[in-house]
Amino acid sequence: MRMLFMLRDPFIEADPKFLDEIRALGEVKIILTDQGIDKEVLKKEVADVDVIVVAVVKIDKEIIDAAPNLKYIMKFGSGYDNIDYLYAREKGIPVTNIPGQNTEAVADHTFGLMIAAARHITQKNQEMKAGHWENTMGFEIFQKRIGIIGFGNIGKAIAKRASGFNMEINAYGNHKDYKAAEKLNVNFVEFDELLSTSDVIVICTNLNEKTRKMINEKTLGIMKQTAILINISRGGLVDEDALTEALKNNQISAAGLDVFADEPTKSELATLPNVIATPHIGAATYEAVDRMGEGAFENLKRFAAGEELENLVN
Incomplete structure (x- = not known):
């Protein structure tokens, strides 16, 4: 069995015994992907x-078609929107994920972004060092x-932490x-009420497709001027151009962003002074990777x- 692992660089470094165990099952090829990978190179790999394991x-379809021997795709994490799992199903290729194992790490990171944005912690740290x-x-x-x-696993973990801050907690989602x-x-509320x-x-x-760019010029206009927006899910949920303009014009107070539409990002958004930006590290804890x-x-x-x-998604 020939296995290709495309993981973030620290994931490999954090749990070296994992690869030792995997090598007992077959041949292992590793590509570290923190800096991305060219599609033509990927098709050859x-x-x-x-x-x-990704x-x-x-x-996508093009990569799946470039792998004539492919029999199984595993998402090393929970969200599998980067995999064309429907096309994989057409080809008879099972796709699985590993749900719930990064929940606590991501919820912790959410509050780190939140407090850093509210109290300008990273900016003050940079100023002090200068x-x-x-x-x-x-x-x-x-x-x-x-x-x-x-209000899935991560939403619930965030709510649990919010109760320790004596926060009033509202949620919006299709699955209640x-x-x-x-x-x-x-309390479950409607989307516009939550935003406003x-x-x-x-x-x-x-x-x-229903949630893509759900945060856009219109929905940003509903938010309080003092609001802080945190995104620890997927960059595509936010219209980055609209958010950039809203932050430049102080239409909202600040944002804490762990994810971007294209990663690694070259977006101006990550450079704004009222943005706390991290390179998709919500799940990057030793415990979660283990x-x-x-x-x-x-x-x-x-x-x-x-x-x-277990955990078939298609």
Whole structure:
């Protein structure tokens, strides 16, 4: 079995024993993808592989067709919008993911972005290192209203943390878990109400054609001028040009962004002074990578043994 792993550089470094275990199942080829990969190079790399294990690289119809021996695609993480899983199904290729294992890491990172944006922490850190001492006023997170777009595992983990800040918690999403909402003191509201009343808006929903650019010129215009927008899901959920203009014009206060439409990003958005930008590191903790590695190994063992796979998405 020939396996191609396309993972973020630190993922490999964080869990070296994972690859030792995988090598017992077959031949392993590794491509580190923090700086992206040219599509023509990728098509050559997949030409002889049976299995692709991928984090963020796009596996579309063209790449699938370039891999005549391909029998299985695994998403090393939860969201699988970078994989054309419907076309893979047409080709008889199963696609699985590893859901829920990065939930706590992403929820932690959400609050890191939130507090950094509210209190200008990264800007002040840069100024201090340059020898500059100047006070800047910020906002408290305590007792503010948070609006969570998407109430899945990550949305619930964010709500749990928000309760520790005594925040009023509103959520919007198609799938409403009323039992969890009652336990976490979460109110479900309509989209426009969430946007217009929230001090902090967190995007943690899936990217699809209905949600693409759900944050745009119109929806940004509904938000408070003091609002902070956090995106820890997918860059395509936000119209980056519209958000850039809104932040330049102080239409909203700040943004904390871990994801971008194109990664690595060259967007002006990441350079704005009222943006806290991180390079898609929400899931990059030793604990989360270890859990995802365990999930990946278990399904690869199942595949090698001809057993039923867990967490099929197609």
